Amino acid sequence: MNLLANIGARTISMLVEAGKVAIFVSKGVWACCSWPLYMGELLKQMLNAGFFSIPIVGLTAVFSGMVIALQTYVGFAKFSGESAVATVVIVAITRELGPVMAGLMVAGRTSASIAAELGSMKISEQIDALEILGVNPFRFLVAPRILACLICLPLLTLLADVIGVFGGFLVGTTKLGFASRPYMTQTLANLAADDVICGLVKSACFGFTIAVFGCFYGFNSARGAKSVGEATTMAVVAACMGILILNYIVTAMFFGA
Amino acid sequence: MPTPIKIEFKNACKTFSNGTMVLNDFCLKVRQNESLVILGRSGVGKSVMFKVLLGLVYMNSGNVVAGGISVDDRKRRRQYLSQFSMMFQSGALFDSMTVEQNVSFGLTNRGISNATEIAREKLLAVELDQSAFKLYPSALSGGMQKRVALARAIALKPDIMLFDEPTSGLDPVTGSTITKLIRKTIDKLDLCCITITHDLNVANVIADRVALLDNGQIIWEDKVDALNNSNNPALQHFINPTQRTNASHKK
Numbered sequence A: 001m002n003l004l005a006n007i008g009a010r011t012i013s014m015l016v017e018a019g020k021v022a023i024f025v026s027k028g029v030w031a032c033c034s035w036p037l038y039m040g041e042l043l044k045q046m047l048n049a050g051f052f053s054i055p056i057v058g059l060t061a062v063f064s065g066m067v068i069a070l071q072t073y074v075g076f077a078k079f080s081g082e083s084a085v086a087t088v089v090i091v092a093i094t095r096e097l098g099p100v101m102a103g104l105m106v107a108g109r110t111s112a113s114i115a116a117e118l119g120s121m122k123i124s125e126q127i128d129a130l131e132i133l134g135v136n137p138f139r140f141l142v143a144p145r146i147l148a149c150l151i152c153l154p155l156l157t158l159l160a161d162v163i164g165v166f167g168g169f170l171v172g173t174t175k176l177g178f179a180s181r182p183y184m185t186q187t188l189a190n191l192a193a194d195d196v197i198c199g200l201v202k203s204a205c206f207g208f209t210i211a212v213f214g215c216f217y218g219f220n221s222a223r224g225a226k227s228v229g230e231a232t233t234m235a236v237v238a239a240c241m242g243i244l245i246l247n248y249i250v251t252a253m254f255f256g257a
Numbered sequence B: 001m002p003t004p005i006k007i008e009f010k011n012a013c014k015t016f017s018n019g020t021m022v023l024n025d026f027c028l029k030v031r032q033n034e035s036l037v038i039l040g041r042s043g044v045g046k047s048v049m050f051k052v053l054l055g056l057v058y059m060n061s062g063n064v065v066a067g068g069i070s071v072d073d074r075k076r077r078r079q080y081l082s083q084f085s086m087m088f089q090s091g092a093l094f095d096s097m098t099v100e101q102n103v104s105f106g107l108t109n110r111g112i113s114n115a116t117e118i119a120r121e122k123l124l125a126v127e128l129d130q131s132a133f134k135l136y137p138s139a140l141s142g143g144m145q146k147r148v149a150l151a152r153a154i155a156l157k158p159d160i161m162l163f164d165e166p167t168s169g170l171d172p173v174t175g176s177t178i179t180k181l182i183r184k185t186i187d188k189l190d191l192c193c194i195t196i197t198h199d200l201n202v203a204n205v206i207a208d209r210v211a212l213l214d215n216g217q218i219i220w221e222d223k224v225d226a227l228n229n230s231n232n233p234a235l236q237h238f239i240n241p242t243q244r245t246n247a248s249h250k251k
C-alpha cells in the first residue's frame, strides 16, 4: 500500500513539474515573440553561450571525428570495408555526432551557468526588483537566453561538423594511409544537404531545451546557496535528457520510414 | 480634510507552506501623502508584508488594494506596479550592471531620456563617491550597496515608496543624511510612503504615523508624537526592552 502511495505521489509531482515547465515554456516563447527585445542582453548571451563555447565544442568535435575514423577503419577492416571511412565519418558527424556533441557540451556549460545565475538573482531578490521597475523578467532574462541558444547552437553545430570531418581527415591521411585528395572527394560526394539540415534542426531544438531548463530551474530555485546548487544540477540533467530524447524524435521525423 | 486612502490591506492572511504564519487578518490603511513607519521585532513579517503588497508573495486570503487597483488583478499588473518603487532590505542590486546603470535602468525602461543624469544626481544625493559610479555592486561595501539601492528607489517618481530598513548597516552620520533625504523626498513628491525600521530616530524624522507589527497584525498605531508617551505594554517593550525587563523583575 505504501509503495503504491509512493508511486502515486511521485507521478503526481512529476505531472505537476511537467505542467510548470509547459507554462514556463509558453511564457518564454511569448516573451521571445513580443516587444521589447533587449538587444544588448541578447548579444551578451550570444557571446556567453556561443562564442565562449567554441573551444570546448571544437575540441570535442575534433576528437570525435578522429575516433570515428579510427574505429571505422578497424571495424570495417574485418569485411574489407576500410575504404568507407570517409563516408562513415561525414555521415556520422553531420547526422549525429556534430549536433549531439555540441548540444551536450553546451548543455553542461550553458544550462549550468544560466541556472546558477538566475537562481542567485532569484534568491537575492533581483528578479523581484526587475518586476517592480516595470521590466518583465521573462523578456529581460528568459527571452535573450532562449534566442541566444537558438541562434548559437546551429552555428556551433556547423563548426563541429567542419572540425569533426577535419579530425577524421587528419587520422585518415596521417595514420590510416589514405591519400588526401580521394579522401576529400569521397567526403564531399557523401555530404548530403538533408543530413546537415537535420543536424541543424536538431541543434536548434537542443538550444531551446538548454535555455529553457536553465531558466526554469534558475527561476524556481528556493532560498539558499544549496538550492541554487540543486537547481544547477537539475538543469544540466534535464537538458541532457531532453537533448537525447529530442535527438531520437527529430531523427525519427527525418529518417524514420 | 483627510486625503484619500492609497493603500488598504483587507484581512490579509499569509502562512508559508512550511507552517510559518506571517500575516493573520492583517488590516492597514495608508493615506495619500502620508508617511507610515512600521516597527516590529526581527522576523515578525515586515518584509513579507511588503512582498504581499507588491504581489510577489501570494496571500492565502484577504485582499490588498493600492491606488484603486487590487493586487490580484493580473490584467492591470503593470499599472499596479508602476505606482511603486521599493528599496529592498538586501539591496537587490543587479550585479550584471554598474552602479550607475542600476539606477538609470528603471528610468530608461520607463522612457525617460536623461536617465544617466538623473541617476548621477541621485547617487550624489545619497553621498556616494563619484569614483564608485562605474563599479559593479560586488565591489561595494554593504553600506554603499544600501545607498545605491536607495538612489534607485528615489530616482523613479512613483506614487508610493516602500523602504525596507533604509538605514540598517550604515554609520550614524550617513544614516542621518539618508533619513533626511527620505523625508525631503517624501515632502517634495507628496507621496505615500511606508518605511520599515528598527531605529526610533529614523521613525521620529520620517514618520507621520507609526504602527507596530506583531503576531501578524498591527497591534498599535498612532501619530509619531504619541510614540514616546504611549503606555501600550508591547510598544513600551519594543522601545525600551531593558527597562521593561527590570520592571517585570521588580514585580
Ligand SMILES: Nc1ncnc2c1ncn2[C@@H]1O[C@H](COP(=O)(O)OP(=O)(O)OP(=O)(O)O)[C@@H](O)[C@H]1O
Binding pocket: A223, B016, B017, B018, B020, B022, B040, B041, B042, B043, B044, B045, B046, B047, B048, B049, B089
Ligand atoms: N519564502 C519563505 N518561505 C518560508 N518562510 C519565509 C519565507 N520568507 C519569509 N519567511 C518567514 O517569514 C517570517 C517573516 O520574515 P520577514 O523577512 O518578513 O521578517 P522581517 O520582519 O522583515 O524581519 P527583519 O526585521 O529581520 O528583516 C520569518 O519567520 C521567515 O522565516
Ligand SMILES: [Mg+2]
Binding pocket: B046, B047, B048, B089, B164
Ligand atoms: Mg525584513
